[in-house]
Amino acid sequence: xxDLNPADLRLVSHTTSDGxxxxxxxxxxxTAVLWAPEHAAPxxxxxxxxxxxxxxxxxxxxxxxxxxxxxxxxxxxxxxxxGHGPRPRTPDDEQDVAVLHAAMRAGEPIGAIVERYNAELxxxxxxxxxxxxxxxxxxxxxGSAPVGYWGLTLSxxxxxxxxxxxxxxxxxxxxxFWPSTLVxxxxxxxxxxxxxxxxxxxxxxxxxxxxxxxxFASTEKSLHVNAGKHMELPRFEAASAVRFFxxxxxx
Amino acid sequence: xxDLNPADLRLVSHTTSDGxxxxxxxxxxxTAVLWAPEHAAPxxxxxxxxxxxxxxxxxxxxxxxxxxxxxxxxxxxxxxxxGHGPRPRTPDDEQDVAVLHAAMRAGEPIGAIVERYNAELxxxxxxxxxxxxxxxxxxxxxGSAPVGYWGLTLSxxxxxxxxxxxxxxxxxxxxxFWPSTLVxxxxxxxxxxxxxxxxxxxxxxxxxxxxxxxxFASTEKSLHVNAGKHMELPRFEAASAVRFFxxxxxx
Numbered sequence: 001x002x003d004l005n006p007a008d009l010r011l012v013s014h015t016t017s018d019g020x021x022x023x024x025x026x027x028x029x030x031t032a033v034l035w036a037p038e039h040a041a042p043x044x045x046x047x048x049x050x051x052x053x054x055x056x057x058x059x060x061x062x063x064x065x066x067x068x069x070x071x072x073x074x075x076x077x078x079x080x081x082x083g084h085g086p087r088p089r090t091p092d093d094e095q096d097v098a099v100l101h102a103a104m105r106a107g108e109p110i111g112a113i114v115e116r117y118n119a120e121l122x123x124x125x126x127x128x129x130x131x132x133x134x135x136x137x138x139x140x141x142x143g144s145a146p147v148g149y150w151g152l153t154l155s156x157x158x159x160x161x162x163x164x165x166x167x168x169x170x171x172x173x174x175x176x177f178w179p180s181t182l183v184x185x186x187x188x189x190x191x192x193x194x195x196x197x198x199x200x201x202x203x204x205x206x207x208x209x210x211x212x213x214x215x216f217a218s219t220e221k222s223l224h225v226n227a228g229k230h231m232e233l234p235r236f237e238a239a240s241a242v243r244f245f246x247x248x249x250x251x
Numbered sequence: 252x253x254d255l256n257p258a259d260l261r262l263v264s265h266t267t268s269d270g271x272x273x274x275x276x277x278x279x280x281x282t283a284v285l286w287a288p289e290h291a292a293p294x295x296x297x298x299x300x301x302x303x304x305x306x307x308x309x310x311x312x313x314x315x316x317x318x319x320x321x322x323x324x325x326x327x328x329x330x331x332x333x334g335h336g337p338r339p340r341t342p343d344d345e346q347d348v349a350v351l352h353a354a355m356r357a358g359e360p361i362g363a364i365v366e367r368y369n370a371e372l373x374x375x376x377x378x379x380x381x382x383x384x385x386x387x388x389x390x391x392x393x394g395s396a397p398v399g400y401w402g403l404t405l406s407x408x409x410x411x412x413x414x415x416x417x418x419x420x421x422x423x424x425x426x427x428f429w430p431s432t433l434v435x436x437x438x439x440x441x442x443x444x445x446x447x448x449x450x451x452x453x454x455x456x457x458x459x460x461x462x463x464x465x466x467f468a469s470t471e472k473s474l475h476v477n478a479g480k481h482m483e484l485p486r487f488e489a490a491s492a493v494r495f496f497x498x499x500x501x502x
Contacts, residue, residue: 223476227469236498
């Protein structure tokens with residue numbers, strides 16, 4: 001990874017459909033997409049959307065959240081995490097993914113494998129998010145917008161060290177991750193947090209999810225637990241996250 | 252307590268203000284109040300509102316929830332729990348309340364005192380709620396409405412055995428109570444549940460609140476944990492409960 005210069009942020013394309021303007025962005029090796037309500041004013045709040053493992057910036061989970069945010073007047077931006085979407089995996093990434101898939105096929109615990117691989121992706125992605133954010137806020141049309149972060153699973157592994165390091169982020173939605181690689185950074189986070197945990201998660205023991213929630217130093221933090229397995233987070237939690245950002249990023 | 256006959260339900264007064272019709276009701280010794288959107292149709296969903304210890308049917312927490320429910324087109328009903336509002340305390344009640352207040356003044360644990368007193372109030376109140384509900388559903392203007400239950404603290408102590416016993420109740424919001432007197436009834440509850448827990452509750456240990464949530468047999472259940480003490484439940488949890496009833500009592 002070479003150092004990214006926020007001033008190198010480039011707009012690649014620009015379309016408007018159904019009241020939402022979509023801009024494709026490039027910053028060095030980083031591909032990203034910005035969604036905004038048509039005619040959004042400078043200073044409109046901006047939510048960073050982090051995708052899950054194996055997904056990419058245009059995954060339905062990202063465009064769906066962007067739609068919900070746009071419907072209430074907020075901007076959203078997603079980037080492709082290294083080794084995802086158009087960004088090639090390194091040989092080490094390929095090896096980590098192969099080990100992960102083998103463990104899943106064998107029904108073995110995946111926690112330690114995911115934690116190690118995602119910590120490596122966080123090391124690469126945190127500076128990319130920070131450079132992309134700096135580049136975006138320097139665009140006059142975006143201005144000094146209040147910023148939030150929304151990312152579960154892999155994007156909690158990336159988001160916790162990101163939010164701990166980036167003072168521009170005022171509120172964050174996290175969830176569905178193990179604590180051991182993240183607790184130290186979580187203890188340095190004081191902004192409002194909403195955290196999702198699945199009560200019957202087949203990968204993450206309850207006490208591990210509760211320990212990560214407990215670690216945040218935030219005086220305003222909410223934990224949403226739902227019955228169901230790791231991949232069964234109810235759809236209404238997306239609407240809840242949108243309300244959370246409305247509360248914390250507006251006025 | 253004598254047996255209540257639902258057919259004895261009497262309408263005492265009837266006013267309409269700001270789009271909400273308020274009816275004062277009496278059934279034997281039970282005083283109650285029904286709120287409804289003006290011109291609500293038969294079959295409009297009905298939410299039973301249980302008040303907290305030391306409150307009464309017209310407490311701001313009840314009329315505030317009724318307002319939120321009415322705003323989305325739902326009916327709400329609250330009754331005075333025995334020994335509350337206009338209903339006199341027995342000498343035993345007076346004794347229990349005096350012991351509770353003494354423990355609070357001394358900074359001693361109150362769990363066992365509250366659990367015993369509230370279990371006694373539940374024994375009296377469950378049949379009153381059931382008779383009132385039967386009486387209401389027999390009113391043609393109300394009809395066979397879908398029914399929910401919303402009660403925290405004392406009204407979780409009453410609501411858990413009520414919902415376990417009353418098959419007409421399809422969804423319930425509970426929270427802020429200890430498990431030991433309630434776990435057995437909670438294990439018989441299968442309807443959708445939303446459960447509120449305060450992470451820094453000075454009276455109820457975290458593991459106790461989590462144990463009660465865990466006990467519900469419901470396949471759809473959500474736990475909302477917020478940073479803060481026993482009395483610091485955020486106001487947005489009321490809006491969340493209203494959305495929960497909209498999801499489960501409509502269509």
